[in-house]
Amino acid sequence: MAKLTQSTRFTRTEEAPAARAWYVVDVKGKVLGRAATRIATVLKGKHKPTYSPHVDMGDFVVVLNASQIRLTGKKLVQKSTYYFTGFPAGHKRTQYKDLMADNPEKALKLAVKGMLPKNTLGRDMIAKLKIYKGEKHSHAAQNPQPFPVAL
Secondary structure: OOOOOOOOOOOHHHHHHOOOOOOEEOOOOEEEHHHHHHHHHHHHOOOOOOOOOOOOOOEEEEEEEEHEEEEEOOOOOEEEEEOOOOOOEEEEEHHHHHHHHOOOHHHHHHHOOOOOOOOOOHHHOOOEEOOOOOOOOOOOOHHHEEOOOOO
């Protein structure tokens, strides 16, 4: 009697589509973490039936109104981001209330980047993310479609 096996078919790098879709999402009034998970899903390509974890299958995402994204609870005061300058005692800390006031695009980019792979594949994925503070963006020529994953 022959043994029946099931196998998962993974898309190879050569089979990945050359043309990528462009999506636009308005995060006005949305929660930072919840919006970041949806954006990371599209950047990774997990919304497609041909998803493979080792191939960059994701699409481009244009984010609008990043300055109006919100954090819940006491995260504006309690949550911080850290970086190192490279000099002795060069550890720097920034509270999210200051980060959201000065550079809200960075707050969203850090949230999405933390949800992507920590390798060259993840760096290629984050490069497909375009974030803008307001309503205007410079990607009209790419004809971005509405966001496929509900926020």
